[in-house]
Structures are given as structure tokens and as C-alpha cells.
Amino acid sequence: xxxxxxxxxxxxxxxxxxxxxxxxxxxxxxxxxxxxxxxxxxxxxxxxxxxxxxxxxxxxxxxxxxxxxxxxxxxxxxxxxxxxxxxxxxxxxxxxxxxxxxxxxxxxxxxxxxxxxxxxxxxxxxxxxxxxxxxxxxxxxxxxxxxxxxxxxxxxxxxxxxxxxxxxxxxxxxxxxxxxxxx
Amino acid sequence: xxxxxxxxxxxxxxxxxxxxxxxxxxxxxxxxxxxxxxxxxxxxxxxxxxxxxxxxxxxxxxxxxxxxxxxxxxxxxxxxxxxxxxxxxxxxxxxxxxxxxxxxxxxxxxxxxxxxxxxxxxxxxxxxxxxxxxxxxxxxxxxxxxxxxxxxxxxxxxxxxxxxxxxxxxxxxxxxxxxxxxx
Numbered sequence: 001x002x003x004x005x006x007x008x009x010x011x012x013x014x015x016x017x018x019x020x021x022x023x024x025x026x027x028x029x030x031x032x033x034x035x036x037x038x039x040x041x042x043x044x045x046x047x048x049x050x051x052x053x054x055x056x057x058x059x060x061x062x063x064x065x066x067x068x069x070x071x072x073x074x075x076x077x078x079x080x081x082x083x084x085x086x087x088x089x090x091x092x093x094x095x096x097x098x099x100x101x102x103x104x105x106x107x108x109x110x111x112x113x114x115x116x117x118x119x120x121x122x123x124x125x126x127x128x129x130x131x132x133x134x135x136x137x138x139x140x141x142x143x144x145x146x147x148x149x150x151x152x153x154x155x156x157x158x159x160x161x162x163x164x165x166x167x168x169x170x171x172x173x174x175x176x177x178x179x180x181x182x183x
Numbered sequence: 184x185x186x187x188x189x190x191x192x193x194x195x196x197x198x199x200x201x202x203x204x205x206x207x208x209x210x211x212x213x214x215x216x217x218x219x220x221x222x223x224x225x226x227x228x229x230x231x232x233x234x235x236x237x238x239x240x241x242x243x244x245x246x247x248x249x250x251x252x253x254x255x256x257x258x259x260x261x262x263x264x265x266x267x268x269x270x271x272x273x274x275x276x277x278x279x280x281x282x283x284x285x286x287x288x289x290x291x292x293x294x295x296x297x298x299x300x301x302x303x304x305x306x307x308x309x310x311x312x313x314x315x316x317x318x319x320x321x322x323x324x325x326x327x328x329x330x331x332x333x334x335x336x337x338x339x340x341x342x343x344x345x346x347x348x349x350x351x352x353x354x355x356x357x358x359x360x361x362x363x364x365x366x
Contacts, residue, residue, distance in 0.1 A: 092276075092286035122290055127283035128333035129251055 033152055033162035040168040044151075046161030049089040049125060051151050053165040054132065056082045056172045058144065059179035062136065064116040072178075073112045080137040080172075081179065082149050084165065087130045094154040095120050097135035100164075101143030106150070110138040117183040120154075134181075145171050217343055218351035230354050231269035233312075234261040235344060238325070241300050242360035244334060252337060253288075254330045254360050255300040258344065262312050263321045270346030273310035277330045277358075280339040287328040297327045300363070310344070 038044035040053045059079045063072045073079075080099065097120050099107040113136035114121050120133050135149065144167075152162040221228070227236030239257040254277065277285040287293070287309055297306040310326035337360070345353035 090282065091284040124286075124288060124290060126285055126288075126331045127279065128336050129331065 031158045033157045033160055035150075035162045035164050037148075037164040037166065039166050043087065044163040044165060045088065046151075046163050048091050048093055048153065048161070049095075050087045051163045051165060052085040052087070053149060053167065054083040054085045056080065056167065057174040057176065057179065058141075058172050059176045061178045062113060062116070062181055063178060064113070064181040066115040071115075073110075075138045077139050078141045078144070079110075079113075079179070080139060080144055081181070082135045082137070082167075084133045084135070084149065084151065085130065086125045086133050089125045089127045089129070092124060092126045094124055095133060095151055096154045097133075098150040098152075099135070099137045099139060099143070100148045100150055101139065102146035103143060105143065107137045107139045107143070109135050112138065113181075116181045118181070136181075213351045214347055216351055217345050217353035220341075220343070220353055220355040223354045223356045225356060225358075228354050228356070230352065231346075231349055232263055232266035233270055233346075235259070235354060237342070237356055237358070239300075239302060240358050240360040242337060242362045243296065243300055243365060244362060245365045250334055252332055252334045252362075253296050253300070254332060254337070254340075254358075255297060256328045256330070256342060256358065256360075257301060257307070258310060258326045258328070260310075260312070260324050260326065261321065262324050267312045269348045270312055271348040272346050273312055273326070274343075274345055275310045275326070275328050276343050277332065278341045278343055278355075279332075279336055283332075283336065285330045285332050288331050293329045297329050300329075301327060312346075 036044045036046055038052070043050050043052050059081065061072060061074045062079050062081070063070065065071065082097070082099070084097070086095070097109055101107065109120060113119055116134075116136060118132065118134040120135055123131070123133050125131055125133070147167050149165040149167065150162055151165065153160055221230060223235070225237060227234060229235070236259050237256060238259045239255065241255045242252045243255065244252050256275070258275065260273075275287060279285070288296075289309075294306050298304050307325040307327045309328060312324070314322055314324060340358050342356040342358050343353045344356070
């Protein structure tokens, strides 16, 4: 009886510790961004800014000018071009966009469109100035429908806001063989 | 009585643990935030051995986009080795009365605008405490910043200048830029 009185608290403590260890979230989960989700066309409000899914289209090739020189890019997948309204910024920020496909895979903006007019890599958003941003992704066609655009502050994002803008139903209505990206 | 002593010991240990864990986090946070503003005269001010004064403040408004202004600010700093040591770096921002924070525009278009608005037609670059060449003992460095803000937010603006080594303290200048209109 006395032995049981000593063993029982130890066993109970071990069980509680084991349960705590088993349910401890990993670093990525504990410090992941705080997500705000908005359906297509609705405004998602984050800590430093708000955003709205403004439009989308696809293209087989894209063309744009960099420092006056024409650039054309083609892809083995498809180019997805998403336009976003950026509003209510309370601090000057740079944003990074990621496309999360239906499969859950995440696609960052293609670096092959860096320098294209209006893309997030060249844009900075300032308080009081409502603006537009554009993200260009290169991805398989079946990752477009049902996807979500994730917008967050550029750089390390720990416990800061991440806006999830759900895309409209179906595929983009506009598909172009060669799309010229203009400001 | 014995139980109370255990409870007090546990409480004291918990407080020590919170202080030990929380102190570095609080220090990191205070090195990034500007909680304590030090009023600075427009004629110049000193902090931690660095002497600063505002040389130029101009707001450019274009007739094509009259709702926004490009505010150009040129700072002149008398930098000593001890000031470099104390400040470590330099961050300049514009603050609005509603808590808005404008950071300097860093895209390529800022260079042309700065050269257009500066009295000598030059862009000396963003605020830094080290000259591009070999650092001298004591030197005068100029720093050029361009901010983009709505025209109706140009009242009650403050220019904050701080460094990693000075924060949470920051120098705060009241600014009233001269308006220049462009066709």
C-alpha cells in the first residue's frame, strides 16, 4: 500500500509529461503566421494592411520591358497572373505572395518575372495610398482552380499576419497566348 | 507553514524564470521599436554623440497625381567614431499623427526624384554612418530620403531618426516641407 502511494504520483507525472511532450507543437506550428481568410472580392484585414483579390488571368507566355529592353518568358506549365488591391497600410511595407494550390503545394512568385511592371518584387506600399500589386506564378494548370493567394510581409514572418485570399470559382476567364505586362 | 514556504519558493522561481526568459525578448523588441521620442529642434540636435540637422525638406506634388506628395528630406550628420559605436546604424522614418509610419522609397524611381529635388542635383543615398571610402575620424555625412504620402497627410508630421544602439530612444523633428508643384 505504501509502495503504491509512492509509485502512483511518479506514474501520473510521467503520463502528464509524456502527454505534454506528445502534444507540444513544433517551431513552425508555434510561430506560424496568423492567417486571415477572405473569400474572393472581400477585404482581408491584416496587422499592417488590407488586401482584396482583384482579378486573375493565365498566359502561355509573358512579355514585359526591363530598363527599356523587351523580355519574353515561356513556361512548360502555365503563367498565373493575380492582381491584388492593397489598402489601409499603416506602415510602409513590401509584400511577398505565395500561391497555395488545391493539393496544398505552395508556389512562390517566379523570379523569371522579376522586374515586370507592378509585381510585388518591385513594389512598396505606403500608408494612405491605396494601390495595386501583381504576382506572377509559374505552375501546373491543375493547381489553379481552387487555389488561394497568400500575402505576407516580405522576410521572416513570425506571428505576424498572413492574408489568405480565396480565388473565384473555376478557372480564370481570360487566357492569353502571349500576355504583355504593362504598368 | 511548510507548504506555504514551498508555494512562495515556487512563485519566486517562476518569477525568476519569466524574467530570465523575457528579458532578452524585451531587449530585442526595444531595439526595434521607438518608444521614447526625444524632441529635436529643426536647427539641429544631438544624441549619443551624433549631431544631426535637417538641411532640406521639400514636398513635390505633380499635377498628374495631385493626391500624393513625394517628400524629400536631406539630413546632415557630424559623425564621430564614438557616435558610430553608439548608434551602430541609422533608420529614418516619417510619422503621422494617427501612428502611420512612412519608410523611405527604395525603388529605382526614387533616385531621379531625389536628384530633381535636391539643391545640388545629387543623391547622397540613405542614412548611414559610414562613408563609402575609408572612414575618417570625424566626418560630415549627408543622407537623402524620399517618402511617398498622401497630400492630405502632410500636417503634424514628425521625422524620426534612430539607430540600433539608441532605440527605444529616437530623435523626433517636426517637419513642414516647402511645397513645389510640377506640371
